[in-house]
Amino acid sequence: MRLSLTTLAALTAFGLATPAVAAPASIAGKWKTDDGKSVISFYQCGSAMCGKIDRFLVAEPAGGARDSKNPKKDLRSRKLLGLRIFWDLKADKDSYEGKGYSPQDGRYFNADIRRDGNQLKVKGCVMVICRTVTWTRA
Structure with a gap:
């Protein structure tokens, strides 16, 4: 049985097509x-x-909360209000992966954030140690 060139091309294109992956919830x-x-x-x-x-x-302390635990001494006087603590979060399968910073302990971490309805599962990993917390819609 001979396949026409058009049929062969269509079958090849269908076989090479990658399945669409749904973007994670915003x-x-x-x-x-x-x-x-x-x-x-x-x-x-x-x-x-x-x-x-x-x-x-x-309540914040007088003069505003500061980034006092930052490992970089020159950043310890910056105000926390308005501070960007997550960046470069990109969709990856069912979550957003990127970088984060915890002003509570001055640690930078790899972040994985997944939305589940009105909750966010925020996972932070430093080396092989990970912690997950659940945040709610404000």
């Missing part, structure tokens, strides 16, 4: 942290997503 918006102390706002920044400290739900 994380854009405001999310209350698991400890109830702040609201983080996720937004589009270039071709990725970023997250910043949008507001505090507890």
Whole structure:
């Protein structure tokens, strides 16, 4: 049986086609942290997503909360309000993967953020040690 050139080309194209992968649910918006102390706002920044400290739900010290635990001494006096703590978050299967920073302990980490309805599962990993917390829609 001989296949026509058109049929052969169509079969080849169909066989090489990669299945479409659904994009993860959007994380854009405001999310209350698991400890109830702040609201983080996720937004589009270039071709990725970023997250910043949008507001505090507890009283700040006089003069505002500072990045006092930062490993870089010259950054320890910067204010936390408005500080970008997630960056380069890109869609990867069912989550967003990128980088994060925790001003609570001054650690940078690999971030994996997955939305589940009105919750965000925020996973942070430093080397092989990971921690996951659940945030809620603010």
